[in-house]
Amino acid sequence: MSARRVEEMLVARPTSDGDGVRLMRVFGGQDLSRFDPFLMLDEFGSQSASDYIGGFPSHPHRGFETVTYMLDGHMQHRDHMGNVGELRNGDVQWMTAGSGVIHSEMPQQKEGRMRGFQLWLNLAAKDKMQPASYRDVPAADIPVLPRPTGHIKAIAGEVQGSLGPVRGHIARPMTEPLYLDIVVDKGAYTESFAVPEDDTVLVYVYEGSAVVGGTRVEKSRMVRLSRQGAVEIAAEGPAKLLLIAGRPLREPIVHYGPFVMNTREEIEQALTDYRNGTLTRRQAH
Numbered sequence: 001m002s003a004r005r006v007e008e009m010l011v012a013r014p015t016s017d018g019d020g021v022r023l024m025r026v027f028g029g030q031d032l033s034r035f036d037p038f039l040m041l042d043e044f045g046s047q048s049a050s051d052y053i054g055g056f057p058s059h060p061h062r063g064f065e066t067v068t069y070m071l072d073g074h075m076q077h078r079d080h081m082g083n084v085g086e087l088r089n090g091d092v093q094w095m096t097a098g099s100g101v102i103h104s105e106m107p108q109q110k111e112g113r114m115r116g117f118q119l120w121l122n123l124a125a126k127d128k129m130q131p132a133s134y135r136d137v138p139a140a141d142i143p144v145l146p147r148p149t150g151h152i153k154a155i156a157g158e159v160q161g162s163l164g165p166v167r168g169h170i171a172r173p174m175t176e177p178l179y180l181d182i183v184v185d186k187g188a189y190t191e192s193f194a195v196p197e198d199d200t201v202l203v204y205v206y207e208g209s210a211v212v213g214g215t216r217v218e219k220s221r222m223v224r225l226s227r228q229g230a231v232e233i234a235a236e237g238p239a240k241l242l243l244i245a246g247r248p249l250r251e252p253i254v255h256y257g258p259f260v261m262n263t264r265e266e267i268e269q270a271l272t273d274y275r276n277g278t279l280t281r282r283q284a285h
């Protein structure tokens, strides 16, 4: 089978969010259908506390899921359900905003390096108003597959290991997300990943450089691949990259700030519910 080719290359853009947190937005905001079922990918990373110390004070979400993957540092999550989660090096937090969550994400360090990613995964229309839920996956519970050149962490989905397939902790039946962190400590790495036909495939290089589908991809760049064939990744030297794939929902996407719904009316309802203090009380009936 032929390999998937690069259809588009994006450069992560500096922006700020929350209370003045400086971050790199890899994609998100507009024309989201080609990334379906994914809505946004942010990379946050700084040695300088002034870039992150403000954190993300109390704010709402509705209609999708957030996946936070910490590489370095210590962030604390608190939400209206009373959950308190401590995210440290290598930990993952999977939050289903569903019908409504109000939470904060605040740094628990006053100096040193803070680095990680937040990915937004959409929910199908029928799942958007499910009750909010939240799960911490400690680093020690994330499967690590050794490779001669480094390793792969399986945050979600299935990857072929030497003893058979290895599955990440979170499975979503509608979108079947694959989320891998591929670390190459030394070259020459080459691997081919089978991904279902028509799935959206995104590869983000966050250290070094790699060759994806025959195209050179430098640090801080993401490629979106064509929809048929295997995903071929190679690196001659040290490199770190995220491989993210999932089945498109093919439903209308209306995104407004922290809410992602299918219609404008549903967005207006979310704004009204938040204003009235009922965002976290309304559920599907």
Ligand code: MN
Binding pocket: 056, 059, 061, 066, 103, 105
């Ligand atoms: Mn949030």
